[in-house]
Amino acid sequence: MDIIRSKDFTADRAWGAKDIATMNGITTRLHWTDQPYRWHINDGEEVFAVLDGVVDMYYRLDGTEHVVRLNTGDIFYASVGTEHVAHPRGEARVLVVESEGSV
Known part of the structure; x- marks a missing residue:
């Protein structure tokens, strides 16, 4: 059993992670x-949930670039083949659920 206080989590580098499960x-x-x-x-599907902060998620569909602002509590689902990049606006904490070993 583990209790994780996401707002207290930091890493020594951008996109540093704590493996939960x-x-x-x-x-x-x-x-x-x-x-x-x-x-x-x-390599597979990805669920991206903003737990703290604000993230601008850029993604491409049919060669066209789009952006959506994700606030605390918002979730972005990337289906297989969705090209995307996350741009935090300041510090952010994000829960990512994906296939093991996914890029």
């Missing part, structure tokens, strides 16, 4: 960041 090949990680990630496509 791996269940049936699915990982759950808590990330802290204050810097953008990089454009990428995950």
Whole structure:
């Protein structure tokens, strides 16, 4: 058993993570960041839940770039093949659920 106070979590680098659980090949990680990630496509589906802060999520559909602002409590679902990049606005803590070993 573990209780995690997400607002207290920090890392020594942007996108540093605390591994919470791996269940049936699915990982759950808590990330802290204050810097953008990089454009990428995950190997599988991804659920991205903002626990603290604000994140601008950029994604491409049919070659067109879009952006949506995610506030605390908002969730972004990336289906297989969705190219995306997260840009936090200041510090953010994000819960990411994805296939184990996903990029």
